[in-house]
Amino acid sequence: xxxxxxxxTTIKPVYLExxxxxxxxxxxxxxxxxxxxxxxxxxxxxxGIHSLMYRNSPFTIRQYAGFATPEETNERFHFLxxxxxxxxxxxxxxxxQCGLDSDDQRAFGEIGRVGxxxxxxxxxxxxxxxxxxxxxxxxxxxxxxxxxxxxxYIALAEKWGYDIKNLRGTAQNDILKEFIGxxxxxxxxxxxxxxxxxxxxxxxxxxxxxSPVSVCGYHIRESGANPIQEMAYAFCxxxxxxxxxxxxxxxxxxxxxxxxFNFDIYGNMFEQIAKFRGGRRLWAKIIREEYKAKNxxxxxxxxxxxxxxxxxxxxxxxxxIIRSAYYALISALSGTQTMALCSYDEAYTIPTEKAAELSLxxxxxxxxxxxxxxxxxxxxxxxxxxxxxxxxEKEIKEEMKKVDEWGGIINAVATGKIQESVSKQAxxxxxxxxxxxxxxxGLNIYTKEEEVKPVDFHQxxxxxxxxxxxxxxxxxxxxxxxxxxxxxxxxxxDAQNAQNxxxxxxxxxxxxxxxxxxxxxxxxxxxxxxxxxxx
Amino acid sequence: MKILLSKPxxxxxxxxxxxxxxxLKDAGFEVVYTGxxxxxxxxxxxxxxxxxxVIGLSILSGxxxxxxxxxxxxxxxxxxxxPWVVGGNIPTxxxxxxxxxxxxxxxxxxxxxxxxxxxxxxxxxxNNKQ
Numbered sequence: 001x002x003x004x005x006x007x008x009t010t011i012k013p014v015y016l017e018x019x020x021x022x023x024x025x026x027x028x029x030x031x032x033x034x035x036x037x038x039x040x041x042x043x044x045x046x047x048g049i050h051s052l053m054y055r056n057s058p059f060t061i062r063q064y065a066g067f068a069t070p071e072e073t074n075e076r077f078h079f080l081x082x083x084x085x086x087x088x089x090x091x092x093x094x095x096x097q098c099g100l101d102s103d104d105q106r107a108f109g110e111i112g113r114v115g116x117x118x119x120x121x122x123x124x125x126x127x128x129x130x131x132x133x134x135x136x137x138x139x140x141x142x143x144x145x146x147x148x149x150x151x152x153y154i155a156l157a158e159k160w161g162y163d164i165k166n167l168r169g170t171a172q173n174d175i176l177k178e179f180i181g182x183x184x185x186x187x188x189x190x191x192x193x194x195x196x197x198x199x200x201x202x203x204x205x206x207x208x209x210x211s212p213v214s215v216c217g218y219h220i221r222e223s224g225a226n227p228i229q230e231m232a233y234a235f236c237x238x239x240x241x242x243x244x245x246x247x248x249x250x251x252x253x254x255x256x257x258x259x260x261f262n263f264d265i266y267g268n269m270f271e272q273i274a275k276f277r278g279g280r281r282l283w284a285k286i287i288r289e290e291y292k293a294k295n296x297x298x299x300x301x302x303x304x305x306x307x308x309x310x311x312x313x314x315x316x317x318x319x320x321i322i323r324s325a326y327y328a329l330i331s332a333l334s335g336t337q338t339m340a341l342c343s344y345d346e347a348y349t350i351p352t353e354k355a356a357e358l359s360l361x362x363x364x365x366x367x368x369x370x371x372x373x374x375x376x377x378x379x380x381x382x383x384x385x386x387x388x389x390x391x392x393e394k395e396i397k398e399e400m401k402k403v404d405e406w407g408g409i410i411n412a413v414a415t416g417k418i419q420e421s422v423s424k425q426a427x428x429x430x431x432x433x434x435x436x437x438x439x440x441x442g443l444n445i446y447t448k449e450e451e452v453k454p455v456d457f458h459q460x461x462x463x464x465x466x467x468x469x470x471x472x473x474x475x476x477x478x479x480x481x482x483x484x485x486x487x488x489x490x491x492x493x494d495a496q497n498a499q500n501x502x503x504x505x506x507x508x509x510x511x512x513x514x515x516x517x518x519x520x521x522x523x524x525x526x527x528x529x530x531x532x533x534x535x
Numbered sequence: 536m537k538i539l540l541s542k543p544x545x546x547x548x549x550x551x552x553x554x555x556x557x558x559l560k561d562a563g564f565e566v567v568y569t570g571x572x573x574x575x576x577x578x579x580x581x582x583x584x585x586x587x588x589v590i591g592l593s594i595l596s597g598x599x600x601x602x603x604x605x606x607x608x609x610x611x612x613x614x615x616x617x618p619w620v621v622g623g624n625i626p627t628x629x630x631x632x633x634x635x636x637x638x639x640x641x642x643x644x645x646x647x648x649x650x651x652x653x654x655x656x657x658x659x660x661x662n663n664k665q
Contacts, residue, residue: 078615094544094545094546094596095545097545098545098572100545106545106572107545108601109544109598109601110544110545110596110598111600113596113597114596114597160544166625178547181547181549181550182547182548182570183546183547183548183549183558183572184547222550223550224550314644314645315645347644348624348626348644348645349624349626350597362595421553423550423553424557424558426550426553426554426651427553427554427557427558430554430648431554431558433646434647434648434649452627454626454627454628455626455627455628460597460598462603531571532570533557533568534553535552535553535557535560535566
């Protein structure tokens, strides 16, 4: 009887959130031979997609930020550029995300609340005024109406005389995850995917340096999925977009290297690290073996892995500062390319400036004081981590097979199968926390009576909202309305004839057709998504 | 008791409302969930059509005051007089303000699922006595 077996009779079993049982001790016998020959920067990239990783340059810090008006966004861009930064993650308000103009009744009370409002190209012209688009990379956090906003960014670049061949930037544009979590869907599932493929096809052919899609496991996990499902569903989604692009005659090597991923970090430290290392190996194998990609960089699991709100608590909120520091450490030990952290007050409000600065400092301390950048994949070769990495590769693959059995991800989302399984798990986890089976410090253990402090809450700026509406009405009067009508008819015809919609939408936004007008035309052709109700 | 749960406004965060729907169903209630992005008019129509006894609204985008006021107006316009409650990402300091707008209860950020279930159980007991 080994030490492990002997002691196991006296200790309680431990299970990860993914259901994997953890042994009290791991040895060389638990690790597959595969890892011995694996090197960072070489296929299958388990240990990292670059050979020198952070020794060459540390992970990028990219915090999500929302500014209510295009004018404020422009100020922020100038501030960042003057301070040596070169990127911004742009948040949009909910009407823009749902494809509604500011004067739509359904937008009432929501204008500029969770991000920037965009009605027409004029708003982009204000937001990017006096900014060199070659010097800044803009990440558009937009999904349901993404095709219009990407078209607007391209229209802006063309109008200002840039060669779009060199235009860089990214868009979230992952509509399949919106049906599972986050909820800014507009059209039926198959039509929604068609629009994503349109952007991939257009970018592959015209803007090769632009990353049109960032596949998000993040929101799927935030909605209740376990770490295995987070990776499995994200990979199924990425495969669905890849299949769509290939059907249009695009070679896998023309776009796979522009695909990136957005993942979530909270929960057990080693489970998260293994999920990323195992996931990285599996994704490389999928792209090489199933899709026959020739280029190594097509096989890269390029990712932003950030500390998620799902692990934070409203109780004893300062504890979230500590949690976030661990999440940052996990992210770096997992070999992420980009990092973002939810701020400690994010469990109950839009982050205050102070809290957002603390998140930034947390990541900077990790880079500059902890030696995290000195050596590549410092956990490589750990019996436990390698064993769990192997296990995750296998389990993610199994979970992906289940989705195939449900008829593939598009079908599984359309029928609500995925949503049902994810929301059931959210319920089990939440009740586990509330009944004390899942420990959360300050919430269900080591609790104390807390004084209720008023929350610094972002007030709705009605004046700014009304100004936006006035601006919209003015542009609707001053633009060439006959031209806009014709261009919207072209969008309609292209949608009816299953053409790629990017060229006609770019043409329409250049003449100041609004986001709402274009989305409305597409709704009339495609219909709207009917949410299957599962809980 | 039949409960209508809904997500008014454009906010798509539905984990909480679905967790609550599960919990209420497990506690023996009949639950109708409307899905996302419903207007006050759509919610009140669904409440009337489904003959529910109580309405629960989940709001996480910070629009709770505006939406609560509009729901109240539409309820009055439709002469619907049933209990209704509001929950979600609502700061404790806003609870009093919201209660003045008319809902029977407000569940701010950090409310335990069991507290909400107990509230509905008490409401159901009171209804049965009447």
